[in-house]
Amino acid sequence: MLTNDQLDRFDRENFFHPSTHLAQHARGESPSRIVKTAKGVFIEDRDGKKLLDGFGGLYCVNVGYGRESIIEAIADQAKELAYYHAYAGHGTEASINLAKMVMDRAPDHMSKVYFGLSGSDANETNIKLVWYYNNILGRPEKKKIISRRRGYHGSGLMTGSLTGLPGFQKKFDLPLDRILHTEAPYYFRRDDLSMSEADFVSHCVDELEVMIAREGADTIAAFIGEPVLGTGGIVPPPAGYWEAISAVLEKHDIMLIADEVVTGFGRLGTMFGSEHYGLKPDLITIAKGLTSAYAPLSGSIVSEKMWKVLEQGTDENGPIGHGWTYSAHPIGAAAGIANLKLIDELNLVQNAGETGAYLRHTMKEAIGDHPHVGDIRGEGMLMAVEFVKDKADRTFFEASDKMGYKLAAALLSEGVIARAMPEGDILGYAPPLCLTREEADQIVNATHKAVTTVLG
Numbered sequence: 001m002l003t004n005d006q007l008d009r010f011d012r013e014n015f016f017h018p019s020t021h022l023a024q025h026a027r028g029e030s031p032s033r034i035v036k037t038a039k040g041v042f043i044e045d046r047d048g049k050k051l052l053d054g055f056g057g058l059y060c061v062n063v064g065y066g067r068e069s070i071i072e073a074i075a076d077q078a079k080e081l082a083y084y085h086a087y088a089g090h091g092t093e094a095s096i097n098l099a100k101m102v103m104d105r106a107p108d109h110m111s112k113v114y115f116g117l118s119g120s121d122a123n124e125t126n127i128k129l130v131w132y133y134n135n136i137l138g139r140p141e142k143k144k145i146i147s148r149r150r151g152y153h154g155s156g157l158m159t160g161s162l163t164g165l166p167g168f169q170k171k172f173d174l175p176l177d178r179i180l181h182t183e184a185p186y187y188f189r190r191d192d193l194s195m196s197e198a199d200f201v202s203h204c205v206d207e208l209e210v211m212i213a214r215e216g217a218d219t220i221a222a223f224i225g226e227p228v229l230g231t232g233g234i235v236p237p238p239a240g241y242w243e244a245i246s247a248v249l250e251k252h253d254i255m256l257i258a259d260e261v262v263t264g265f266g267r268l269g270t271m272f273g274s275e276h277y278g279l280k281p282d283l284i285t286i287a288k289g290l291t292s293a294y295a296p297l298s299g300s301i302v303s304e305k306m307w308k309v310l311e312q313g314t315d316e317n318g319p320i321g322h323g324w325t326y327s328a329h330p331i332g333a334a335a336g337i338a339n340l341k342l343i344d345e346l347n348l349v350q351n352a353g354e355t356g357a358y359l360r361h362t363m364k365e366a367i368g369d370h371p372h373v374g375d376i377r378g379e380g381m382l383m384a385v386e387f388v389k390d391k392a393d394r395t396f397f398e399a400s401d402k403m404g405y406k407l408a409a410a411l412l413s414e415g416v417i418a419r420a421m422p423e424g425d426i427l428g429y430a431p432p433l434c435l436t437r438e439e440a441d442q443i444v445n446a447t448h449k450a451v452t453t454v455l456g
């Protein structure tokens with residue numbers, strides 16, 4: 001076995017980490033954190049330090065770590081059939097079973113699921129399907145996609161373009177053309193503090209309408225959004241937002257892609273965020289909670305309306321020219337089946353709603369009155385605490401103060417992981433959906449201590 005020192009050296013010499021300050025890491029200025037094992041909501045590093053993972057990996061470990069039934073399902077599948085492809089009508093028992101389980105849970109108007117590997121590739125698939133759809137319908141100009149500032153949809157070429165966070169585009173020549181960004185439904189960060197929530201919703205709708213009028217509805221194919229804005233700050237939309245936006249999209253015949261990579265499979269206290277907000281999407285993106293990250297698997301769930309046109313397309317053009325080698329990988333599918341069974345058996349969707357509400361409530365009690373805590377918000381087992389320099393006039397700290405990162409580091413010293421979200425001083429919490437009230441208390445107590453240490 002390698003020593004910790006060897007691991008640290010080999011890591012810095014060989015391993016190109018995603019979303020990492022490459023130079024600092026290579027120089028050894030940032031810690032290399034080597035995780036050894038995990039159980040329930042706790043991870044343990046190579047030094048034996050145990051941490052409560054308040055972000056469930058990257059908000060993906062919905063059922064918690066170390067679940068025997070998923071581990072066994074993966075091992076059994078690997079022994080029986082580790083791989084076969086899904087091209088030209090091929091399948092495996094696991095991939096067919098999982099497709100049925102996903103469709104049994106998806107909103108009624110949805111028809112089929114296409115399996116990929118990551119949230120990014122599922123969104124790439126979605127955009128290709130939207131373009132294909134409009135080409136089949138003889139609308140070759142209807143191709144632009146509207147995303148939102150602060151949206152997160154992946155970091156490929158198309159999906160990195162849809163993502164509305166400058167850090168994911170800078171120096172990569174993104175966004176590509178055909179992509180537009182409109183207002184984020186981020187009431188706390190509204191420019192005009194005198195605006196009511198209802199006025200702010202009207203402002204979001206107006207901005208969208210102006211964009212559609214400027215570009216021409218016949219050039220706009222789809223609108224993509226996360227039911228609750230995730231990486232952009234964990235922001236539930238103001239009341240009435242999705243209703244109003246959906247009405248605009250319907251009026252202009254613009255498709256809706258609900259990116260449920262985070263919100264799918266229970267995170268908001270409902271199986272899907274679309275159900276939570278009454279959305280009727282044409283496509284739903286799923287990943288993360290589909291397997292709780294025990295194996296990589298994602299999906300694009302396609303509506304019946306869209307499916308009919310895709311069928312027509314293949315009648316006219318032959319097989320659809322889109323596929324990955326690992327689409328519907330049986331090991332991912334086996335993990336997905338065991339994972340979805342566990343979500344049902346342990347009532348995790350319900351627990352996400354109830355214990356999530358408890359977590360937000362106790363967090364508000366503990367630090368809601370702190371002069372630098374500007375907003376505590378969330379839905380189900382998804383929560384953010386946003387920090388401000390001054391509460392009364394809602395001014396923010398300078399980015400160079402790196403307050404979010406300092407708070408996350410202080411929290412880590414208290415044994416709890418939260419994520420310093422990339423834009424603004426925001427701590428994000430998305431623990432496994434099996435979180436207990438005692439564990440929620442531990443998160444709150446540690447946060448209280450970290451806030452007091454860093455901000456007084």
Ligand code: PMP
Nearest residue numbers: 118119120152153154259261262
């Ligand atoms: N969509 C959303 C809403 C996400 O949060 C993420 C990942 N955080 C993605 C897409 C991309 O998923 P992946 O990292 O698996 O490509």
